[in-house]
Amino acid sequence: MTVTLATLTRRTGLTVLDHLEQSVRIPVVDGLQAQGDLIVIPLTMLAGSVRAALHTAWRPVPPAGVELLRGEAGGNPHTLVADPGTCLWTTQVADPDHLAIGMFEARAAVYLLHPEHGGTGCAPGTYVVRRQREREGPRMRLVAD
Amino acid sequence: MQREAAAIRETWLGKALSTRPAGRPAAEAAISGLYRLIGLPPPRFHWVSSPAKGLATVPPGTRAWESIDRLTEWPVPRRLSTLAATLRHELDARLRPRGRPFDQIVRRTTYFPLQRSVTSTLVPPLNAAHESPVHRRTWYDTLSVAWIAEYDALRRAAGAVFTGEQRRLLALWTAATTSCGWWWPREDTCVVSERPVALHTEVWGENGEVRPHREDGPAVRYADGWDLHAWHGMPVPAWVITDPSVRRIADEPNVEVRRCAIEHMGWPAYVDQAGLRLVATAPDPGNPGCELRLYDMRAGTRVLLAVNGSQERDGHRRRYGLTVPAFDDPIAAAGWTYGLSAEHYSLLQRRT
Known part of the structure; x- marks a missing residue:
């Protein structure tokens, strides 16, 4: 099935800004990809440093999707959307860089949806989701766009 | 029920952040009522136009130990705070059984958001007027609508039943906190501030x-x-708001204030006007046709100017800056922001 922004908004009830193209197929990517201040990293790339915590409770992604991160002002969320029964996710991730906010295991293509950044697809696989940081002198802060 | 609690919270937020003139008779009646409850006759009222004036106003006959810098030692705020704490304790005792998930939801939906909103919006003007952070905030917490709103929501949305006397007390606190701005109660006099006339x-x-x-x-x-x-x-x-300039940003010691001023100017304008030295550029992986530009900012800090992966409504792509440690390679700098090596970041397939 061809998945477009229109498909995802219908499925989740979430909306995106109307200047984004609604009817084009959303590309599905099997590697590293970024959506604004969020990045999706194939677990193999981080193997050895990042892993799910011991006794992690993996939860199924519900039909309405899972909010991974919400932007600060205006509160625009990055939402993970999957067909029922195709994706498990957890927030219990051990990351030495303290940037990981979650991890998901997709058995079919799953999608990240954001009101301003639109949609992007992830091929089946296990991925780590990280936030973005910046630093000025000794001060570190997490980016919130 | 959560929706109902959220609606109640919004009403209270509107009251807390009101910019209407104070309802002086209602405020004076409520404050006098609270004084009576701690065994004191109604005070003489001094109305002022702002918290700054409130802190600077010393009503005639004020005792030396009731100077504003000793606010935490004043007896009246302390007794009124105790009165409020006792009421809260008694209202909590009416919630049966204790710790119902219901009540927790109402608390999460009303008390915490309201407390955070008041703390970030109405406390900073107080801090500025006090010329130091308000560390011991018991009195100002007593005057925050957050706790009163919580019990209002518990009663209206979660079926809590309070006695007539308890409801009368809550009404008194409601009037004393929503008819006027902050107030400072001394034994014989009470200074009351008007509310702000504009709040954005x-x-x-x-x-x-x-x-x-x-x-x-x-x-x-x-x-x-x-x-x-x-x-x-x-x-x-x-x-920072009225006239952000490169010179003022350079002179500003506080990194957060600098960041706000630069964001207000816009990173591209700042980089341009500050004449920052370009260290290196590189094609942005996963973002075809776009470039990562790395500039020298100040000792040990560089700024990476990047381009959004998605278009704005008018078709252009927003440029934004990220401060990073002193990398020489823009790809290494971009990778670092996500905890990745340059080698890994160069594999970025797509940016939206």
């Missing part, structure tokens, strides 16, 4: 939390001209 906020939290923000003027302003400038919730000196 933005919603930032999941539970409707607001914080002060205005791009073209003070976010909080009182009738006498006392005001507060804020950028996305961060109180800043007026120049």
